Amino acid sequence: MLSIITVNFRQLDVTLELIKSLIQFAPKDSEWIIVDNGSQKDISKLLEQMDPRIKVVTSEENLGFAGGNNLGIEVSKGDFLFFINNDTIVTENSFQPLLESLEDEKVGMVCPKIHYYYTPNTIQYSGFTKINPFTGRNSVIGEREQDQGQYDSVRKTYFGHGAAMMLRRKVIDEVGGIPEAFFLYYEEMDWSKKIRKAGYEIHYNGKAKILHKESISVGKLSPLKEFYMTRNRILFMYRNYSLFYFIGFFFFFMILSFPKRYFFLLNKDKKLNNALKAGLYSALLYLFNKSMAQPKDGLKYA
Template sequence: MAYSPTHTAIVILNWNGLKFLQEFLPSVVAHSAGCEVIVADNASTDGSVAFLQEHFPQVRLILHPENYGFCEGYNWALCQVEATYYVLLNSDVAVPQGWTQPIIDLMEADAVIAVCQPKIISQQHPGLFEYAGAGGGMLDALGYPYCRGRLFETLEEDRGQYDDVQEIFWATGACMFVRADAYKALGGLEPAFFAHMEEIDFCWRAKNAGYKVLYNGQSAVYHVGGGTLHKSNPRKTYLNFRNGLALLYKNIPSRELFSTMMLRVLLDWVAALRMVLAGQKKDAKAVLKAHRDLLRNRSYWQSRRQAQRQKGSFPDMPGVYRGSIVWQYFVRQKRTVREL
């Protein structure tokens, strides 16, 4: 198949997400003119594949023999896709007409932009930003991720305050536009993460390689969030805490590694104690298991080489808040990014 120089492939990774495909895939197919729509299936058992074959024969199917998780699932799928741009899109996202064009136009105008995301709005509450991505992903000086429009569990109303184009630290994996040659050059998503925070690791590596990560609020999509793994699930707690520390260990410069890691571990223990006091003992155990497994996993230890390429100080990188959002949120009661 011959592709135009700006061919865009929208790739949805699916695992037992039949209800989301039924609800949201029609908008993706109808509103993504000029793009190839692909579903990569992680060995679903809920009838997803049969549904796609019967109702969406125009959608290309890539079938994995087993559940590879988010990271390997996309890596295996994208190595079979020829395109100029990949769009990694969650199955629980509704899109409006023409949603891809503002972002593709932006990336076409600057070859240094490797990654870009649109504005992420809550599908259930369209007046609010959605947790996973909101108005663009940032990190604080201790590596805690947050978003413009979302601090911890506090979501801002969308009043047009983030309808801008802004360099950010990370773009959400719920709807992430990626330059295909950059994806390949960077080795794709980190398989050891399985799922959660893999997009932050990818964007950090992209920045270390000299690329830019941008947000374009001129495009917006509507995300359910927590569709495959709810935020109250201890498995999600485990992945977030394990990968949060792995993210730092992999990427932060050596001169800042020890102090940052020690502070993060201490704050994780404080978080685990709060979970115990709140009756969330399974989540507290998940935090401790995350720390144990991080120490045991040699693949993280072997990937420190990428951090050595980083120049300058981590807090000086674009998209990093030099303070602590934990202090600002829980002690100083700051609830929006503009209050920081």
């Protein structure tokens, strides 16, 4: 059975649009776990009456992307788990090609081609390149290109995309759930690293497609996003690369990347600039005293 897991954070209208697409295209033999994260009111009756495959799990505490999905894992029953953002829309070919990819035991995670919802022939994701260990940067393959079938292949990629990723339960049991040290952003990159270190491959399957309403949850440019992207970029590099590479990255970040971003935001919005500095401070706390580095510190910028 396939378990489809999504996290709702006070965006009922957005989640309802996803559910409508699931009703149209999801496999009959599937369950849909809706994790109502930071719940303010009970939406279970409203959602569960829409389709018998829906199960709502409520958390009054905001568990973040990782914690919310991990709660979904705990209550799910499927042998295959499909994690999708609540701001996505599934299509008729969102499922079967991914399930076929996971028939290969060496594949630990597979992701579909992702298109921008508002410009549906424009690609958002068709795989990731390798991260440069000195800059901490990589590229999204095909991003903002028009889809002319150039990425319809099935191939290995370095990282999955958090908006849509399918795994076998066996793999999750082996490597653990989504890392919760990040709370928001970079957790799927860290998870992908763990999966590959366990000997599995990450695949991109261009025969499957999903539509994504990019950054509806936190905004294209927001203090919340600024905090976590800054903090978690440093955490990711620290957790996944050798001391040699991390020192090189940290010099690059502090001498070039951070000052450039700081002066760019200085003339835009004071809140964005404050969030950038706070993200750096939180990352430094993590490096020197993990017990003081609370993943939820960035919520003050929500």
